[in-house]
Amino acid sequence: EECRFSFRCEATTMFHKRNQGSVDKFLNSQNPLSKRLKHLAAAIKANLEKQNDQQTKGFFSEHYFVIYQVFHDAFTAETTVKAGKGGQKGSREELFDVILPIFEAILIYTPDLVYQKWQCNSIGTVLRKLLHPQNHLRIRRLGLQFLL
Numbered sequence: 435e436e437c438r439f440s441f442r443c444e445a446t447t448m449f450h451k452r453n454q455g456s457v458d459k460f461l462n463s464q465n466p467l468s469k470r471l472k473h474l475a476a477a478i479k480a481n482l483e484k485q486n487d488q489q490t491k492g493f494f495s496e497h498y499f500v501i502y503q504v505f506h507d508a509f510t511a512e513t514t515v516k517a518g519k520g521g522q523k524g525s526r527e528e529l530f531d532v533i534l535p536i537f538e539a540i541l542i543y544t545p546d547l548v549y550q551k552w553q554c555n556s557i558g559t560v561l562r563k564l565l566h567p568q569n570h571l572r573i574r575r576l577g578l579q580f581l582l
Contacts, residue, residue, distance in 0.1 A: 506556060565581070
């Protein structure tokens, strides 16, 4: 595996070494969505607590498509459950504690892709759902923060 930039390879390798179990479980497409989401959140959280922005950026640049796919599937599942069951407290907590921080990390660590309109329609739909007038004020506030 060759990279054009040596820092990217080193950053990704260090990210994988520190969070190998979580990264492997996240990348395994055979695992259920909830398990993949949990391990993605754990890997990102562990790295952000150590303040390794360069390593996190390398991880996101290498796996951006899979990260967004897991986020989008989880967000869609949560909003579908919320719409069908009237919004349970447990699902709202998972939305705030796990899913939306991953969306924020996607926006922070892949700005070039977002600027090039990668997943533009999908990101717009997520923001529209967050900014819906019938949502709780906290959800709309986060949606506005992500938009800005």
